[in-house]
Structures are given as structure tokens and as C-alpha cells.
Amino acid sequence: MEPLPRETIVDVLEGRLREDILTGRHPAGSYLPPERTLADGYGVTRTTLKHAFGRLVQAGLLETRHGVGTRVLDYLRFGRADLLPMLVRHSPDWIGEVFEVRRHIGALIAERAAARATERQCAELRELLAKVAEAETADAVQLADIEVHRALARATGNRVYVLLTNTLFNAYVPLRSSLVAPFTDARVAHGRLEPVVEAVAAGDTAAARRAAEEYLTTTERIMLEGLS
Template sequence: MNKWKPIQKPAEIAEQRLLDAILSGRFAVNSYLPGERDLAAQIGVTRPTLREALQRLARDGWLDIQHGKPTRVRDYWLEGSMGVLSTLAQMPAQQTPDFVSHLLEIRVLLAPAYTRQAMESSAAEIAALLAKFESIEDTPTAFSDADWEVHHLLTLRAANPIFRLLLNSFQGMYHVMAEHYFVTAENRERSRAYYTELLACAKKNAYLKAETLTRDVMNESLAQWK
């Protein structure tokens, strides 16, 4: 059965048009947006719809709205929040050339920690999942799905719930990046070896070794991407 694409709400369309204008420089960082009436006319929506879109963008760190003052475009790399990062992750055309590398550098810092925490509490469950991938299909999609499943479980079982929130923020981009990364047979074999070694760690509850292993593999992935 064909899946229907969800119909965008007017506020979502307005939000996207404003984002495009901000990221293209039409509404430059630290500039002020036109008045509500003019701006609504420019992007083709009603004023109530515009207000909803502006509030969404302010919530995510793109805009600074203060009562009685013009709405300012924030310097989102300096003043933005996780909302900015999550939005940029869904807009490949607007990403800087080193955006993905910067994300992978963060993963190098986080993945070893959540792997150790998860292994400490749920080694048997992790081993059961990894055992499924001993005969994983040798395709980019299969490895992309497996890699997400592994890291999603690790963040779910880690003691710190922030890990899973961060990972969930990049689910769409994660699969796009992984499909690209796993096109190379060498990278698939590298991950297959990682799952095998991580399985051995899980069976022995060797959480410190799993932490070191994950750090090494994440650094290798970063080097491959660069």
C-alpha cells in the first residue's frame, strides 16, 4: 500500500520559509524581521499563522522575541539550542562542509560512555541483540539499520537518559549518514568486526574493554569520514 505524505500545516510551511530565509542570509544574523503585517504578506500566510511559526522558531533558538520590540534573528551558532542542531541535521543543503565531522567528534565523546553504562547494567540483553548480527546481510541498508539498533539499545540502557534524547534528535540524519558510510565494503567489515568484539565484551561483562573498543572504533569512523 502506498503511504501518503503528511500534509504540512500552514504554520509548518511558514516556519520552513522563515528558516530558508534565515539560512540563506535573506534575514541575516542579528537583523530584525519586518513587521508582522509585512512579513505575513511576504511569506503568504495569515498573521495568526505567522505568530505560531515565530513562536516555534523562538523556542528552538532561531529568533529573539521580546514584547514591544522587533523580532531579532539570533546568531544561532552562538545563541542557539538543541532545536537549532536538530533542525540543521534535517537540512543537508544548509549544512556547513564540516557539519557531519563535528557531529562525529561529539559521538567519539559520547558513545564510549553510554556503551560502558549500558554494558554495566544490561550486558545479557546487548549480547542477545549483537548475536542477531553475526550473519547480517551485506548491504548498506542492513548495516545502517543494525548500527542504529545497536546504538539505540545502548543509549536506552545507559544510566544517563540524555544520551537517548540526543541520539533520537538525529535519527533521520543518522540513517542518511550510515547508508553513505556503509556503501564501502571495508566500512561494513569494520563494523562487523566491532559487533563481534562488542559481543565478546558483553558475554564477559567487560564494560571497560567495551568502552575502549567503542572509542577506538568511533575514532576510526571519524577518520574515514574525513
């Protein structure tokens, strides 16, 4: 059983504002109404409104200038990685584009990991892979699988790959409970991922890339079938 999210009033307001922006009620380039007007309209305090604004500014949806106002930004020009989970919540269509990047980045990470992983990192990968087979629930299998991919990113020696991996997994959060289909059988999930880890441990870059592409394509298909 998955715990219910505990939303605060800031979470709810952020979601309302985000939807109003992404659906075009507040189009890019326009200025939002004055804070007092917005706060009264949503039935919240100005402090709550400022907290919600702060999150949307961080994500690249809004720009606030003292004495000028709060302007809606073109998120395709100014948006940052923080925005991906919001976009997936707004429209599940985004998940297909997330998966496309997941395939390309994941295959490249496996290839780089095979070229650069140390003995210690290879041992860690095998330990984490074993936890996939040992997990007792689909959710636990999914989380164990994620840790293997984080370790693969670390094994590249490139911290940007680690941050990209984190970003992609964070984008799944809104739909995570709907993406467990590849992880319902721990042994099968382990078997899908094992060729990637073994190719990396063997230092075979071509095999690691092929195995990762196969793994990512297969799990993507199963996940998308679960969403449809």
C-alpha cells in the first residue's frame, strides 16, 4: 500500500498556479495580477503566495522583480530540470520524452561506466543488483533498481551524469506508482538488469551499451503499457 501524499496549502497553491500557467490562463510574457489580488482570489495569505512563487521561480516558470511585478516566463526557453516533475504532473504525455532521454543517457552511462568503473564500484554494483532480486514488493524492487542506476552513473566518474540521472528519476515521481509493471517479479527484474552490470564489470563498453539499450527499451515498453 502506497502512503497518501501530505499536501500543504503551499503545495496546493503551487499546483493551481502551475496549471494556470501551463494551460495558458496566464500566458508567457504576461504579468500576474498584484499579489494582494491573487492572494484574495485563491483565499490564501500573501506569505503563502510568496512561498509558491518561490518554487515556480526556481523552476523557471515565473520571474519576480521588486517594484515591477511577477512575469510568466516561456518555460521552453527559461525552464530548468526542476520543472520536469511539474510538467509530467501537468500532462503524462511528457513521460514519453523523458523516456527517450532515459534511453540515450542510460546507454551512454553504461558505456562510460564500463570504461571507467573501479573494482570497488563493480563490487558495489553487484551488491546493489543482488538487492533487486531480494526485494519483497514491486515498489521495493523499483527502488533497488534505481539505486543500481545511480551507482552506474557514479561509476562514470562524471558528476553531471549523476545529476542527470537524479533529474530523470525525479521526473518519474508523479507517475511512479503507475510504472511498477517491470518490477512486479524481483527475479525477472534482476535478470533484465544483470547483463548491464556484468558487461560493466567486465569492462566491455560495446556490450554494456547494448545491454543497457535492451534493458531500457524493454522496461520502457512495459511501463508505457501499464500507463495505457
